[in-house]
Amino acid sequence: MLEVRNLVKRYGTHLVLDGVDLDVAEHEVVVLIGSSGSGKSTLLKCVNLLEEIDDGRIVLDGADISDPRTNPDHARRGMGIVFQAFNLFPHLNVLDNVMLAPKVVHKVPERQARDRAMELLAKVGLAEKAKAYPDRLSGGQQQRVAIARALAYEPKLLLLDEITSALDPELVGEVLTLVRELAASGTTLLMATHEMGFAKQVADRVCFLDGGALIESGPPSQILEAPEHPRTQQFLSRIIQAGRL
Amino acid sequence: MSAPSQLQLERLAYKRSRAQKSTVVALASTVVFAVAAWLTITNAPGWPRVQASFFDWETAKKSLPALLDGLWLNVRVLVVCGVLILVIGLAIAAVRTLRGPVWFPLRALAIAYVDLFRGLPLIICLYLIGFGLPGLRLSGIPNDPVVLGSIALVLVYSAYVAEVFRAGIESVHPSQLASARSLGLTHSQTMRIVVLPQAVRRVLPPLLNDFVAFQKDCGLISVLGAVDAVRAAQIESATSYNFTPYVVAGLLFVLLAVPSSRLADWVSRRAARRQNAGGPGA
């Protein structure tokens, strides 16, 4: 599904991704962990072609989307991405947020786009909020709408960048429950998170990123309980001390 | 809701009496100040002369029709230029958001334009356009002072307004752009559907402030000989040897500005309230 090869990204002279190799198979759930600043967000943005890469290849479904000849606007349509915050467009109501891409990008007729959007909102449990504006929603509800919106055009791959880290603790659960349902229904997921408990339950594979390099990856039981690399051990012991595992 | 307690009733009564007291004090001090100012001015040694040459009721009445005619020209210039300034300012701001080397020349041009016309004093721009442009004797160049003056106003104010819009565009959170692009929207769709609607809402208060300033600067087209309210006042005062028409014209401009000033206040209060209520998208 997704193959990342030798991905290099610099901001100026600052090397942020240092030759990352990563594969995500269809229906797989891959979780990126790593301390703040390790390059998780940058990796997800590069995969979504929101940042220009400095070396390497990104292949989605057999097509090299990092090839400068591919149209990034087209390539992105195969993926959905949700960020930490500020996902929803505040001047559009929930329904219009979800319908926007189908209508504007994919030229789906109004009626059909609306039905599909309502279906997605029902799926994330927010059909009754269709006419509400984002500032009337809780943070957790906003993130669920953002997920519904990212799913509107049936992406092959869903990218989630710490979608619960800006939420109040009591709102994290509802969002993670939704992600768990998506994972169970076979959505291919690549997500960065600090929720180690969640990673343990849902991930097929956990990848530890440190200083822009992929240090270690494997099944959650191995990476989270018996990491081999000292840096991974260090990171996890800090997380355990903070009481988050 | 239960009935207010005795304590709350007492509190309310006290607050009410205090509010009444403040109103009385404010009114009294205003009246005292106004009377003192009035007495000082009217007792000044030169007051009879000033009154005769600046506040002459007969001259005011006689000059009013000509001044109103002039003001009507100002209003028309205001409306037409206002629309042009909004469109051009927005276009320049949008050009400055274009990324990538292909757009460099256009972007550089926009920056140069803004730098030039934001720095150039309006009065100099008016002279250069008003007297320089027709001096070229090119065919198709208008020599109507109203049109030339309007061109100068649009050139200068578009630069200001472009900067206001740009600040608004840059205040939109980067995740909003990334979200829009990730949904497959093109750059121009992102601008049109996601960024500009938010930017415009945010810059409405400063934009209205610029509009108030623009209203009075419309009077500067008189330096090119356009017979607007200021020029009409000049003509009237020259024929009557009296400055009253200037005072009347000034009052007319103030009256014109009051509604927009109140509107600007109201919009910025509303914007502030909404920003506090909305909070971050978290």
Ligand SMILES: Nc1ncnc2c1ncn2[C@@H]1O[C@H](COP(=O)(O)OP(=O)(O)O)[C@@H](O)[C@H]1O
């Ligand atoms: N737009 C940017 N410009 C410059 N440096 C950036 C930018 N975005 C991220 N960085 C830097 O890249 C590094 C990785 O950031 P990021 O991918 O956000 O890490 P993470 O998501 O793992 O916390 C950090 O050192 C950060 O300061």
Ligand SMILES: [Mg+2]
């Ligand atoms: Mg991050």
